[in-house]
Amino acid sequence: MAQRKSKIKVLLAQFPLESHNRGIITVAGMLKDAGMEVVLIGNDLPERIIETAIQEDADVVGISTYCGGELALGADLMKSAAEKGIKESTVFLLGGIFPPHNMARLKELGFSATFLAADRAEIVSCIQKAVAEKKSSAQSGAA
Amino acid sequence: MICPGGVVYNLICLSPTVIVVRAKIETKMGLTKKILAGDVSAAARLISGLEDETPDALDEMSHLYPHTGKAYVVGITGSPGAGKSTLTSNLIGHFRTQAMTVGVIAVDPTSAFTGGAILGDRIRMQEHGADKGVFIRSLATRGWVGGLARATLGVIRVMDALGKDIILVETVGSGQIEIDITRAADSTVVVLMPGAGDEIQMMKAGILEAADIFVINKADRGGADALKTNLETMLMMKTQSAGTWQPGIVLTEAIYDRGTVELAAEIFRHREHLTAHGELAKRRKARVKLELMETLESYLKDYIHDIDKGDYLENFVDALSEGKTDPLSATREITSRLAGDLCRRHDDK
Numbered sequence: 001m002a003q004r005k006s007k008i009k010v011l012l013a014q015f016p017l018e019s020h021n022r023g024i025i026t027v028a029g030m031l032k033d034a035g036m037e038v039v040l041i042g043n044d045l046p047e048r049i050i051e052t053a054i055q056e057d058a059d060v061v062g063i064s065t066y067c068g069g070e071l072a073l074g075a076d077l078m079k080s081a082a083e084k085g086i087k088e089s090t091v092f093l094l095g096g097i098f099p100p101h102n103m104a105r106l107k108e109l110g111f112s113a114t115f116l117a118a119d120r121a122e123i124v125s126c127i128q129k130a131v132a133e134k135k136s137s138a139q140s141g142a143a
Numbered sequence: 144m145i146c147p148g149g150v151v152y153n154l155i156c157l158s159p160t161v162i163v164v165r166a167k168i169e170t171k172m173g174l175t176k177k178i179l180a181g182d183v184s185a186a187a188r189l190i191s192g193l194e195d196e197t198p199d200a201l202d203e204m205s206h207l208y209p210h211t212g213k214a215y216v217v218g219i220t221g222s223p224g225a226g227k228s229t230l231t232s233n234l235i236g237h238f239r240t241q242a243m244t245v246g247v248i249a250v251d252p253t254s255a256f257t258g259g260a261i262l263g264d265r266i267r268m269q270e271h272g273a274d275k276g277v278f279i280r281s282l283a284t285r286g287w288v289g290g291l292a293r294a295t296l297g298v299i300r301v302m303d304a305l306g307k308d309i310i311l312v313e314t315v316g317s318g319q320i321e322i323d324i325t326r327a328a329d330s331t332v333v334v335l336m337p338g339a340g341d342e343i344q345m346m347k348a349g350i351l352e353a354a355d356i357f358v359i360n361k362a363d364r365g366g367a368d369a370l371k372t373n374l375e376t377m378l379m380m381k382t383q384s385a386g387t388w389q390p391g392i393v394l395t396e397a398i399y400d401r402g403t404v405e406l407a408a409e410i411f412r413h414r415e416h417l418t419a420h421g422e423l424a425k426r427r428k429a430r431v432k433l434e435l436m437e438t439l440e441s442y443l444k445d446y447i448h449d450i451d452k453g454d455y456l457e458n459f460v461d462a463l464s465e466g467k468t469d470p471l472s473a474t475r476e477i478t479s480r481l482a483g484d485l486c487r488r489h490d491d492k
């Protein structure tokens with residue numbers, strides 16, 4: 001089944017110990033307003049976030065982070081995604097507060113985009129673009 | 144970039160590298176074989192196909208169907224905030240201690256304005272999110288009314304084929320009690336809470352007839368006993384014949400996981416009653432009929448949309464506008480042609 005899904009499904013989560021959830025709730029509302037289906041799970045461990053993404057068949061996994069540790073936990077997330085075979089087919093995003101110089105490293109890990117702060121149109125269009133690119137590469141890969 | 148107000152927005156949208164994704168096209172029956180072997184991601188993908196009503200997914204269901212019918216389905220309905228998700232999570236935990244595997248379908252509403260949805264039930268169940276014996280899937284209603292998503296019956300089948308013993312279905316909780324769930328589930332649990340004025344709503348909506356089990360949640364707050372008395376009175380006023388099921392009323396404090404064992408016991412008591420009186424088979428037959436009707440409808444709808452290509456329909460529209468025919472006569476003519484098309488299409492298969 002390589003057809004494009006009719007709606008973009010986004011899983012939004014935070015790593016353990018994160019307590020600041022205003023950002024994730026704002027983003028969830030924006031994505032919903034853009035016609036996406038947004039699954040919220042609150043705080044969870046990287047490998048459990050990946051397990052959830054599989055059950056939900058999410059196109060996008062978005063992580064909100066404020067309290068640090070994004071490189072180590074981000075690496076765990078990507079390792080788990082690779083082991084479970086969804087790293088290449090899923091768009092990974094990370095947003096919140098973290099040192100800007102970590103962005104390059106996060107990209108290397110496999111995050112499609114990182115946001116220090118972003119306005120609505122950019123997050124939405126960024127997701128739309130990234131999902132479309134994943135889908136078209138999946139299609140050509142399958143053909 | 145600098146935005147009005149001097150706030151600095153920093154956005155780096157890295158273009159995803161082009162990668163070759165593992166071939167996603169499944170051979171016929173490929174997904175079913177995987178699902179029967181317990182492959183969660185195959186099940187999740189088939190569910191997405193059902194949500195989108197793709198022809199591939201509907202086709203796959205005919206391979207999957209013979210392997211279903213074993214799971215017991217429990218509906219959880221009631222007003223928003225009554226505690227459905229918290230109770231569902233408690234029930235998952237309890238059934239797991241009984242060595243049962245559990246599937247959960249959690250339905251939340253799609254916005255009629257944007258088509259988007261926030262699916263938040265899972266937050267309260269996430270402690271079970273990585274348990275191999277549990278499969279949780281959030282669904283948006285996508286315009287389907289009645290408290291469920293259109294794909295619900297199909298998703299129940301998929302979880303059943305995946306080997307889940309018990310499937311819990313949490314409805315939207317639109318504020319009105321949703322009757323659709325009683326047709327999808329073997330047992331329907333209606334969750335009430337004190338002080339919400341649910342009693343009046345119930346009498347209006349005919350929920351007394353629809354509920355198999357009542358839960359009065361948030362019994363840690365005042366008013367639970369009064370609500371129970373009211374409910375008992377209303378249930379007594381119903382005319383009873385011998386052998387009919389008497390809905391139990393279970394008090395729970397879901398945030399403290401209190402009353403969960405009693406609720407599970409009541410669900411099993413109901414299952415035994417249904418089995419002993421031949422009611423389970425009757426309910427399932429009604430569900431199968433519903434599935435047949437839904438499949439028939441969506442199958443025919445596809446063909447109807449196919450007609451709306453080229454100028455075939457336009458000719459009828461012109462004739463209608465000129466007063467040369469009427470909608471019913473046009474429909475009769477179109478359906479005769481449709482019948483011919485369908486026969487040919489089936490012969491080809």
Ligand SMILES: Nc1nc2c(ncn2[C@@H]2O[C@H](COP(=O)(O)OP(=O)(O)O)[C@@H](O)[C@H]2O)c(=O)[nH]1
Pocket residue numbers: 221222223224225226227228229230264267316360361362363364395396397398399
């Ligand atoms: N006081 C109290 N609050 C509860 C109880 N059960 C659930 N809640 C709270 O009620 C709110 C809604 O619960 P939720 O399970 O999401 O309800 P749903 O909308 O019916 O799924 C949450 O804030 C829960 O923590 C309970 O037994 N007592």
Ligand SMILES: [Mg+2]
Pocket residue numbers: 227228229263264313
């Ligand atoms: Mg809920």
